[in-house]
Amino acid sequence: MVVLPQHTARGVLAGHMVVCGDDGLAHRLAAELRDVYRQRVVLVVPGERATGQPAALSRAAELLTRIGGSAADAGSGGVVVPVREVVASAPTEDVLLGAGVDQAAALALLYEDDETNLRAALAARRLSPGLRLVVRMYNRKLGQHLEELLDQAALVAVPGLDRAVLEASTTVLSDADTAAPALAASAIAGTSKVVQADGLLLRAVERTPPGRGEVPDPGLCTLALLSSTTTDPAGAEGSDTSGPQGPQLLPDDHTVQAATGRGTVVLETVRHAAPAVPNRRRTGRRAPLGELFSARLRWALAGIAGCVLALTVTTTLLTDADPVHAAYLTLLDLFSINDPAVDDSSTRQILQLLSGLVGLALLPLLIAGALEALGTFRAAGALRRPPRGLSGHVVLLGLGKIGARVLARLRELDIPVVCVEEDPEARGIPLARGLGVPVVLGDVTEEGVLEAAKIHRAHALLALTSSDTTNLEATLYARTVKPDLRVVLRLYDNDFATAVYRTLRTVHPDALTRSRSVSHLAAPAFAGAMMGRQILGAIPVERRVLLFAALLVEGHPQLEGHTVAEAFRPGAWRVLALDTAGPGRRRPDLATPHPDGEDPQLLWDLHPGYVLRPQDRVVIAATRQGLADLLETAPSQPGATTRADRRGPPWIAGA
Numbered sequence: 001m002v003v004l005p006q007h008t009a010r011g012v013l014a015g016h017m018v019v020c021g022d023d024g025l026a027h028r029l030a031a032e033l034r035d036v037y038r039q040r041v042v043l044v045v046p047g048e049r050a051t052g053q054p055a056a057l058s059r060a061a062e063l064l065t066r067i068g069g070s071a072a073d074a075g076s077g078g079v080v081v082p083v084r085e086v087v088a089s090a091p092t093e094d095v096l097l098g099a100g101v102d103q104a105a106a107l108a109l110l111y112e113d114d115e116t117n118l119r120a121a122l123a124a125r126r127l128s129p130g131l132r133l134v135v136r137m138y139n140r141k142l143g144q145h146l147e148e149l150l151d152q153a154a155l156v157a158v159p160g161l162d163r164a165v166l167e168a169s170t171t172v173l174s175d176a177d178t179a180a181p182a183l184a185a186s187a188i189a190g191t192s193k194v195v196q197a198d199g200l201l202l203r204a205v206e207r208t209p210p211g212r213g214e215v216p217d218p219g220l221c222t223l224a225l226l227s228s229t230t231t232d233p234a235g236a237e238g239s240d241t242s243g244p245q246g247p248q249l250l251p252d253d254h255t256v257q258a259a260t261g262r263g264t265v266v267l268e269t270v271r272h273a274a275p276a277v278p279n280r281r282r283t284g285r286r287a288p289l290g291e292l293f294s295a296r297l298r299w300a301l302a303g304i305a306g307c308v309l310a311l312t313v314t315t316t317l318l319t320d321a322d323p324v325h326a327a328y329l330t331l332l333d334l335f336s337i338n339d340p341a342v343d344d345s346s347t348r349q350i351l352q353l354l355s356g357l358v359g360l361a362l363l364p365l366l367i368a369g370a371l372e373a374l375g376t377f378r379a380a381g382a383l384r385r386p387p388r389g390l391s392g393h394v395v396l397l398g399l400g401k402i403g404a405r406v407l408a409r410l411r412e413l414d415i416p417v418v419c420v421e422e423d424p425e426a427r428g429i430p431l432a433r434g435l436g437v438p439v440v441l442g443d444v445t446e447e448g449v450l451e452a453a454k455i456h457r458a459h460a461l462l463a464l465t466s467s468d469t470t471n472l473e474a475t476l477y478a479r480t481v482k483p484d485l486r487v488v489l490r491l492y493d494n495d496f497a498t499a500v501y502r503t504l505r506t507v508h509p510d511a512l513t514r515s516r517s518v519s520h521l522a523a524p525a526f527a528g529a530m531m532g533r534q535i536l537g538a539i540p541v542e543r544r545v546l547l548f549a550a551l552l553v554e555g556h557p558q559l560e561g562h563t564v565a566e567a568f569r570p571g572a573w574r575v576l577a578l579d580t581a582g583p584g585r586r587r588p589d590l591a592t593p594h595p596d597g598e599d600p601q602l603l604w605d606l607h608p609g610y611v612l613r614p615q616d617r618v619v620i621a622a623t624r625q626g627l628a629d630l631l632e633t634a635p636s637q638p639g640a641t642t643r644a645d646r647r648g649p650p651w652i653a654g655a
Helices: 024-035 057-071 093-098 114-127 139-158 163-168 175-186 251-257 278-281 295-318 324-332 346-381 401-412 430-434 466-480 494-505 518-530 624-630
Strands: 017-021 041-045 083-087 107-110 132-136 168-173 193-197 202-209 221-229 261-274 393-396 417-421 439-441 458-462 487-491 513-516 532-541 546-554 573-579 617-623
Touching: 017 139, 024 041, 024 518, 093 114, 093 494, 107 114, 107 168, 107 466, 114 132, 114 139, 132 139, 132 518, 139 163, 139 168, 168 175, 168 518, 175 401, 175 458, 175 487, 175 513, 175 518, 193 324, 202 466, 221 251, 221 466, 251 417, 251 546, 295 346, 324 346, 346 617, 393 466, 401 417, 401 430, 458 466, 466 487, 487 494, 494 513, 513 518, 518 532, 518 546, 518 624, 546 624, 573 624, 617 624
Parallel strands: 017 041, 017 107, 041 083, 107 132, 132 168, 393 417, 393 458, 417 439, 458 487, 487 513
Antiparallel strands: 193 202, 202 261, 221 261, 532 546, 546 617, 573 617
């Protein structure tokens, strides 16, 4: 790795990629652009020059070397593309110019602080109006406004900019939103991986090898052959890289039929997307009767009502009163506001005494109901405790920005959740309160905290705190309480994740353990956005990744004029769906929630003989290298992009 002086970057790396960030996502994105798309990258990282090589720089070099050396899915063909680094405390205009932003094809701003990314994005748009910007923002509303503002600025600076190029000029993404579906789905049986497209939830289901005489269900298509077999049910779920015995992505039908004894990943259409979280919050404000009053109180009130009805019927039958008058007399006696029946018959006197006794029983019930309702309203703004008898739920550790997004995904899928958080001011606490999700406040490493979350009756544990050791400690303790518990850990260091996985698998061979890195899951989507693609989502298959993207057929000789069957390239890409809407009515972003009142426009059951036309827009599943090969824009040497290319190629999805 080389520290690139500011005065040497300009004019040398025309058409390169600039990545600015202060955490692991920036380093992984730089490696993704270098190894998969073979782009030249300038990486701007924070650090100090006081003591030789900066610590941040050395960590970046170590990570990039590790990822580049073990990226089995990269397929770079031996081409070594340089990654130059600029050390700077903040992405100021001078720093951006020193990184060559004015001559770059794309810029990624990946700082954890939204304000830092916003300031840098505005400065970069002034320096280079045609620059493709990819901005990391946690605040969704602010991100939408920023995307519109920067697109308008590009349109003003470059009049007559093509609509397709304009839609790809600014992309606002969140690593939390990108990784949340995979993290949430990893803890759910039957919904191992989820991607949203055109208002539909697609899940990649892991199927065990079929037995003798069984016919496997292919679903929409078979996405992968797992490294798992009947004698090795957990497969190669270790680190973030795949070994030689890793999965086989996008196999053809002949390979699937010949691969006996291996598990498969099948794509299925689940259902229309669930209502958004805000809708659930609005409907949850009107507390139903079951939340206002306890079951015992409701049964007691039902008994009182039954007694009143019985007394009314008895009064009607034994006296000359009609049913309405009998009910009136019974209620007067019940509330002790009727005259004593001294001169009436013995039957009337007995009925009055019985009504008075029922009224005495009603008074404490009314007081108890008022107190319970008051307590319910007072507790509406407080955190719920896990209810008694809860079982089959997911225990979620950590309600930071990742945990909050995962919690929202789990509730959208109607999965019961119990959260554990040490900080009462964490990001996800208001969300959990609004959704009515039980929360246990406390340090997960302390005794009794996981027991309070009913870990012994839980279905899965999602350890998503920012500390690897905390996640590991919670996992080990949870496994002592319930050895067969499904566990998903958020672990950043790949070597540490591999060691943890192997150890847990050896000690608990019958329990499923998954290790996930947010930066590993999010980096492909950010890299695809920098290359000008519309990425719908990413599905991890063991330690490799499948990308789902939407693109136009025009300009792709591998697709244009070919049938769906002929366009299929095993191990690289596969056409899954066709956009049936006309070019003027197409939704620009198929990954967003589907608008209410509109029918889905994607056709998933495509005939293999359908001939792809230039004006068609299709959804494909591809490996990272397959997508890079399919959409390769560099005509000569790797990474060589002209100044005109930075404004976006004509095949960007949405045109």
